[in-house]
Amino acid sequence: MNINFSKLTAAGNDFVLIDNRESVIAKEDCQSLAKKLCDRKYSIGADGLILLEKSACKDFKMKYFNSDGSCASMCGNGGRSIAKFAYDLGVANLKMVFETDAGVINAEILTEDRVRLDLYAPRDLKKDIKVEVNGKEFDVDFINTGVPHAVIFVDDIEKIDVFGYGRAIRSHKTFVPAGVNVNFVKVIKGNTLLVRTYERGVEDETLACGTGIIASGIISVLKGFAESPVKVIARGGDKLLVSLKNSKDKISNVVLEGPALITFKGTVKI
Ligand SMILES: N[C@H](CCC[C@H](N)C(=O)O)C(=O)O
Numbered sequence: 231m232n233i234n235f236s237k238l239t240a241a242g243n244d245f246v247l248i249d250n251r252e253s254v255i256a257k258e259d260c261q262s263l264a265k266k267l268c269d270r271k272y273s274i275g276a277d278g279l280i281l282l283e284k285s286a287c288k289d290f291k292m293k294y295f296n297s298d299g300s301c302a303s304m305c306g307n308g309g310r311s312i313a314k315f316a317y318d319l320g321v322a323n324l325k326m327v328f329e330t331d332a333g334v335i336n337a338e339i340l341t342e343d344r345v346r347l348d349l350y351a352p353r354d355l356k357k358d359i360k361v362e363v364n365g366k367e368f369d370v371d372f373i374n375t376g377v378p379h380a381v382i383f384v385d386d387i388e389k390i391d392v393f394g395y396g397r398a399i400r401s402h403k404t405f406v407p408a409g410v411n412v413n414f415v416k417v418i419k420g421n422t423l424l425v426r427t428y429e430r431g432v433e434d435e436t437l438a439c440g441t442g443i444i445a446s447g448i449i450s451v452l453k454g455f456a457e458s459p460v461k462v463i464a465r466g467g468d469k470l471l472v473s474l475k476n477s478k479d480k481i482s483n484v485v486l487e488g489p490a491l492i493t494f495k496g497t498v499k500i
Pocket residue numbers: 243277296301302304305306307308377378411429430431432438439440441442
């Protein structure tokens with residue numbers, strides 16, 4: 231049987247995507263397969279594995295696995311990548327609706343390499359949590375944008391030890407047992423953020439984290455540091471846009487727009 235797969239990068243967050251509508255990959259094999267395929271030395275290499283699965287009610291379903299094999303309920307850059315993958319396969323039109331474990335997402339292919347996601351409302355906002363790690367106290371805002379995120383505003387985004395502090399905060403007792411993705415944010419002129427993210431499940435800084443960029447945009451607006459739509463420059467240099475639709479006291483839903491490129495595609499016979 232031939233399996234369609236692709237390698238995509240979305241603002242530098244890269245993924246292996248597999249068309250698993252015929253369920254050729256068994257549930258119990260997904261985590262070990264993710265670790266194997268995401269290994270940058272002995273395999274294709276990626277931040278995560280994304281499976282396109284059949285859905286009874288939407289165009290398709292997305293299942294996401296980090297490069298360490300852990301399963302996550304959502305991936306913002308992965309969502310933009312699977313939209314492109316699904317359109318390329320002919321599974322969906324330019325506008326599509328798909329299921330994730332965090333909720334239903336509307337996606338639109340805007341141009342050859344730009345995709346927009348319209349997501350569910352974020353949840354579990356907790357402001358001004360004090361977290362001390364490695365002798366330094368951080369003022370953290372927490373929000374769940376499909377996966378858990380800590381947002382920390384810093385003055386010097388170039389100098390901050392994203393790996394050291396990110397790893398320590400990711401596993402801090404405040405966030406156990408699930409852990410948290412850690413975003414360091416610098417507000418610059420022009421209603422723009424610079425964001426660097428230590429990603430749970432990759433256990434390193436990635437060049438972009440879509441749900442982290444959304445979390446950073448939301449918290450910046452709530453704190454009055456920026457106005458929607460917020461421009462975000464990811465670590466890899468790509469530009470994304472976070473737009474919030476506020477309704478009374480909560481953010482009704484969020485739109486993330488940014489690049490998503492197919493860098494390789496093929497089929498493998500099994
Ligand atoms: N590492 C995340 C999942 C992927 C998030 C990120 N790649 C994105 O684009 O949202 C977690 O385990 O919570």
